[in-house]
Amino acid sequence: MPINDYEISLRLFLACVFGGIVGFQRERHDSPAGLRTYILVSLGSSLIMILSMYGFSDFTSTADPARLAAQVVSGIGFLGAGTILRDGVSVKGLTTAASLWVVSAIGLAAGAGFYYSSFLVTILVFITLERSIETYFFKDKQVLRVIAVNKTCAIHDINSIFEAHKVMARNVSMRLLEEEQNKTTIEYTLKTPFYKINTEKIIEDINEIEGIYSVEKVEVT
Structure with missing residues (x-):
């Protein structure tokens, strides 16, 4: 089905908001990747999802939207690897890398039009990353x-x-x-x-x- 400019704008905007929520939490805790990084990851993933679903519909009738989106899931690993640091016997940045990977999935979901699931995952990720949860345990x-x-x-x-x-x-x-x-x-x-x-x-x-x-x-x- 064709998609109009309003729907595209909505999906990209929501991807920015959802990625920004997680990025804001990471920024507050001096994460190697901050607010802008998370927004860009989510926004880029959303755009790729939209492009994958609708960008090639005029060229082929057998387009597979999952093929291009799948490259985001694997490709984000390179970005996440850059946030992992070894400090003596401890390893830092694993949580940041994992949250970047999840934010890319949130962007893909927003780009595909799954608004509720992307919103719900954003809230769950934010709660998981909060220090109050860690303090409780x-x-x-x-x-x-x-x-x-x-x-x-x-x-x-x-x-x-x-x-x-x-x-x-x-x-x-x-x-x-x-x-x-x-x-x-x-x-x-x-x-x-x-x-x-x-x-x-x-x-x-x-x-x-x-x-x-x-x-x-x-x-x-």
Whole structure:
């Protein structure tokens, strides 16, 4: 069926709005991809979907609208890969890459005229990405303050202990508090949403590492 300019404008506009909602959330949390990136991904996906469905109808009667759209789903992976960064033992940017992939699907859905589904997925993605959801699940949080000798391999050994206690790297955040002439104070925050960890045993194991002055558990306020 032919499509008029009003319908095209509506689909492209909704793609901008839906992509912008997710992009706004990512922008607030200093994501590698921000508001404009998400709008452009969603808008471009929507245009490709419209082109795939209606752009070739005059040239062939056996057009397959899924063929061009399928290239968006696979091609967006290259853009998402550019947002994934490895920082020591942790990997950052996976959520951004996944949300870019979903936003491309939202744009395709808006371009195909599935307004309700694209709107619903936008809301669900926004809720999923919100920090309040993460805070709800990560209620069990332990903070350890470690004082170590400068220029030692203590950080690597400490991370190995966390792994041995089944605390995944993405659930560990590290913050340098103070660095004196021969001492470094580091604060570790451990987030364990679905299971309890033996904090006392972790502290005991860290204290056995060569170059560790002290380890203490900090009360979370």
